[in-house]
Amino acid sequence: MNILLVEDDEMLRKSLAFFLTSKSYKVIDFENGLDAISCLNNKGGEIDLVITDLNLPFAGGQQVINATREILAKEIPVIVLTSSGVESTELEVFDLGANEFITKPFSPPVLLKRMEKLLPKN
Amino acid sequence: MIALSPQYQFNYYQLETVIYWAIIVIFGIALFFLGLTLSKKLRRIKELKCRQALQKRIDSLLFEMLFTDIPVEEVVNSPEFQKNLQSVLFQRVTIKAIIGLHHNYSGNYSKKLEQFYAESGLASYSLKKLNSSQWPHVVEGIRDLSSLNYQKAYPRIVSLQNHKSTFVQTEVLLGMIKLKGIAEILKFRNKSLYLNDWVQSNILFSVKKHRISAPDDLSDLLESKNNSIVLLAIRLMNYYKKAEHYDALLVFYQQTKNLQLKKEIALVLEKTEYIN
Numbered sequence: 001m002n003i004l005l006v007e008d009d010e011m012l013r014k015s016l017a018f019f020l021t022s023k024s025y026k027v028i029d030f031e032n033g034l035d036a037i038s039c040l041n042n043k044g045g046e047i048d049l050v051i052t053d054l055n056l057p058f059a060g061g062q063q064v065i066n067a068t069r070e071i072l073a074k075e076i077p078v079i080v081l082t083s084s085g086v087e088s089t090e091l092e093v094f095d096l097g098a099n100e101f102i103t104k105p106f107s108p109p110v111l112l113k114r115m116e117k118l119l120p121k122n
Numbered sequence: 123m124i125a126l127s128p129q130y131q132f133n134y135y136q137l138e139t140v141i142y143w144a145i146i147v148i149f150g151i152a153l154f155f156l157g158l159t160l161s162k163k164l165r166r167i168k169e170l171k172c173r174q175a176l177q178k179r180i181d182s183l184l185f186e187m188l189f190t191d192i193p194v195e196e197v198v199n200s201p202e203f204q205k206n207l208q209s210v211l212f213q214r215v216t217i218k219a220i221i222g223l224h225h226n227y228s229g230n231y232s233k234k235l236e237q238f239y240a241e242s243g244l245a246s247y248s249l250k251k252l253n254s255s256q257w258p259h260v261v262e263g264i265r266d267l268s269s270l271n272y273q274k275a276y277p278r279i280v281s282l283q284n285h286k287s288t289f290v291q292t293e294v295l296l297g298m299i300k301l302k303g304i305a306e307i308l309k310f311r312n313k314s315l316y317l318n319d320w321v322q323s324n325i326l327f328s329v330k331k332h333r334i335s336a337p338d339d340l341s342d343l344l345e346s347k348n349n350s351i352v353l354l355a356i357r358l359m360n361y362y363k364k365a366e367h368y369d370a371l372l373v374f375y376q377q378t379k380n381l382q383l384k385k386e387i388a389l390v391l392e393k394t395e396y397i398n
Contacts, residue, residue, distance in 0.1 A: 011222030018185040105228040105331065108189070 001119060005029040006036040006052040006064055007081065012104075016051075019108045033059030037067040044071050049119055050078045051111075054093075065097045077118035079111070173215065179206075180216050184223060187238065188231060198242045213247045220244070221269050225331075232271075239270045252278055257287035264290070268297035276301050292321045300328050304358070305337035310351060317350040326357060336362040341370035352383055360390040368394055 003025050007013040010031065017027040028043070030036040033056040040047065050068050054061035065078050080098040093101040100114045187197045197203055206212045217239070224235045239245050251263030252275075260282065267275040279301070283294045292315065298306040307325070317325075328334070336358070343355035352374075359367035368391065375387045 009222070009226065011219060012226040014181055015185055015188070015223055015226075018181075019189045022189055105224075105226050105232065107227065107229040107231060 001048045002026045002028065002046050003115075004036060004039065004047045004050045004052075006031075006033060006050070006056060006061070008032060008053060008056050012081075016108070016111075023112060032057040033061065033064045036064050037071075040064075040067050040071050044068075045073075047072070047076055049115060050076055051081065051115075052078065053081045062096050069097055077115075079114060079118070081106075173211070176212060176215055177219070180212070180219050184216075184219055184235075184238075188223065188227075188234060194234060194238045194241055197238065203242070207243060213244055216242075217244055217248065217266050217270075221266065224270055236271050240272060240274075245270070245272050245275070248272070249275060249278065252282065257285070257290050260285065260287070260290050261293045264293045264297045268300040271301065273301060288315065291315050292317065296321065296324055296328070299325055299334075303337070304329055304334045304340075307351070307354065308337065308339060308342060311343055311346045311348075313351075314348060315350075316348075317354055322350075322354050322357060325354060326361060329358065329361065336364060336367075341367060344370060344374045349380060349383065352380075353386060356383065356386045356390060 001024075003020055005013060005017060005020070005027050007016065007029070008031050013029050013031060017029045020027050028039060028047075030039065033052075035058075036050075036052070036056075037059055050064065052061045052064045056064070061080060065080070068076050068078055077099045078097065080093045080096070080101045081104055082093060082101050083104040099118055102111050102114060183197060183203070186192055187194065220235050220239055224232050227235070245267065248263045248266040251259045251266075254260055254263070264279055264282070267279065276298070279294055279297045282290055283298075285291055285294070295307070295310055295315065295317070298309070304325075340355060340358060340362070343351055343358075346352050346355070356371065359371060371387050371391060375384060375391070378384060378387075
């Protein structure tokens with residue numbers, strides 16, 4: 001399973017990539033939305049799930065979600081990482097087109113459970 | 123060619139020599155500074171490379187400890203870690219990395235990081251910073267200790283609340299809130315310490331991050347003579363969205379003559395049925 005991870009917090013991005021790789025996922029990570037969208041354009045067909053932050057440099061999380069929905073022919077699940085903790089913001093995430101959200105700080109196994117729920121079982 | 127008189131010829135040659143020497147001196151100085159800049163650049167590149175290599179080692183050490191079943195004690199007692207711990211750069215980079223991870227992960231993961239910080243001796247390194255005569259070091263020490271929830275540092279941090287630097291004083295307040303909760307702000311009710319927007323946003327971030335519940339007597343902060351404390355209280359009440367706070371805010375709105383505070387309260391109450 002290939003995961004596209006878009007997160008500008010370097011420590012979170014690197015550690016999450018390490019964690020997901022240790023769980024046998026292949027992680028393609030970017031620190032900004034623009035590079036992630038470019039990756040979706042080039043390798044979109046290989047991506048199985050997108051994990052993105054909302055506030056990103058150059059192109060935000062919303063643009064990454066829009067690109068996922070517009071560029072890719074198949075429906076790819078999107079999980080948004082938010083740092084809000086406010087109910088209204090969390091609900092807005094679904095309006096943006098995401099399938100799930102996770103509020104920072106979080107426990108990686110919780111993210112894993114949500115991913116497993118969204119990914120097709122082999 | 124124009125023939126010069128001997129007197130002028132002498133001056134001309136003298137001038138020529140001075141110009142030659144001036145060019146040599148200027149060229150020499152330029153060369154010296156070029157060399158200096160180059161050596162500084164090379165040193166920085168070397169330092170950066172060294173730091174990047176160190177960062178890689180630290181990341182790998184922390185990620186393995188965090189996401190595999192390796193116990194904290196095993197990492198702390200490993201000869202390689204003990205050897206690296208002697209380096210100040212290693213201590214600084216590791217603390218920064220732990221804070222970065224602690225900021226994003228919760229539950230057992232953040233607890234494991236706190237345990238590592240306490241048991242590895244890195245907390246002692248931060249505690250030493252509190253004795254520094256330079257305020258940036260003291261601020262850094264308070265920030266490290268409170269961000270990583272090192273409860274033992276609380277009395278030492280509190281003892282710095284009357285520090286001559288206001289930066290240290292505000293960091294003490296932030297540290298106290300991070301370690302013991304938002305009720306600590308009540309201890310600053312009668313202080314003249316000015317809490318700027320940056321400090322206030324940090325306090326609100328801590329409250330959100332740790333999902334700290336509202337203290338019972340938050341409304342008491344509205345009685346403070348310090349307007350920045352009152353402003354923080356209004357912002358906290360906006361975050362907590364409790365009916366009893368709105369009652370207190372409405373009373374305060376009618377009593378206060380401060381236009382900035384009135385405006386802030388109006389923004390909060392507009393979202394409710396209290397004022398239209």
